[in-house]
Amino acid sequence: MDSIRIHTEEMSEAAAALHAGDRVLLSGTVYTARDAAHKRIFALLDKGEPLPFELCGASVYYAGPTPTPPGLPIGSCGPTTSSRMDVFAPRLLDLGLKCMIGKGNRSQAVVDAIRRNKAVYLCAIGGAGALAAQCVRSLEVIAFEDLGCESVKRLEFEDFPLLTAIDCYGGSLFGG
Template structure:
């Protein structure tokens, strides 16, 4: 059995365009900076906005999207639980978003061949967060702001500021993957 390396790398979201090319499947990453949450319903609306030629509520170029729906925050905290959802539900939209400049996604589970091809084509990266550990993941979130689709509740698009958010590179831009 092939041994997976577990190198720990600090990554800033503002430098994700350059950093993505150096990351390899199996790397442990501590991500800091701005990320956006978006799940199924939000992806559908974002795609419809693109179809109509409308400006998106956040810049897609060099963005990091987290497939999560944070729960309401308890007193004194920016967010409640914030664990990843199954990424494959966004696969129908992801190649288009990557081709338009999205640089990284965070979720759980394997991705389709079309998404893997788009990750390689666009020098992007797919990070995996630990499923079932949403309360632990929330400890890395410093602030939360709703930026679009407030009517979707926990599935609205939110801007998060994260610090040392623990992730594993699931698929790298060279085609390396943890999923076989």
């Protein structure tokens, strides 16, 4: 099966064409955010303060890249377990998030929010962070620098290999 090439700017339209099991090569802007960053993003939302990036149409990668070696744009950047963000995901999806990238199954509340918002959940290969880093062209810390590897970063992907795990119709590689 061939991979589907998608640019993050097209994710709102592309999500409707993806089905669980489809291979994707993703290019474009992706933001990293894990547990600690999600907590701070929620605090900003609750206070009505601006977020570090526009949620509408955004793609978020649940990753905490390792320190960047000299001469490279990023260190190893494998996915973290997505279910840790399940408490945050439905609200972010309702606010316009279109794509989440991580590893592992998601809760029914997240699946329902993916369907409701015509979004998508893509899985990256766990344990292959050094290989994944080869598809990252640039990295910029844009928020919460004090969180170190868990700061919010803007990454530029080029043909980052992913698998459609939960599609906007509720189809899932995890069953159910």
